[in-house]
Amino acid sequence: MATDPVCLMIVDEEDAKYTSVHKDVKYYFCCNWCKKQFDENTRKFTRISNDVCINLKEVR
Numbered sequence: 160m161a162t163d164p165v166c167l168m169i170v171d172e173e174d175a176k177y178t179s180v181h182k183d184v185k186y187y188f189c190c191n192w193c194k195k196q197f198d199e200n201t202r203k204f205t206r207i208s209n210d211v212c213i214n215l216k217e218v219r
């Protein structure tokens with residue numbers, strides 16, 4: 160299972176319809192909206208990739 164970096168939902172890799180690759184890392188999204196957020200703000204979501212959950216909670 161992978162975590163959607165935008166909304167933090169758990170996404171099944173085998174089922175994922177929305178994915179994006181950034182610096183050889185593949186990201187999975189629950190919906191096209193999340194993928195769009197990621198594609199438009201890639202740096203915001205990837206610079207904290209090692210601890211994405213905690214940092215995203217702070218942003219919220």
Ligand SMILES: [Zn+2]
Pocket residue numbers: 163165166167168188189190193
């Ligand atoms: Zn999502």
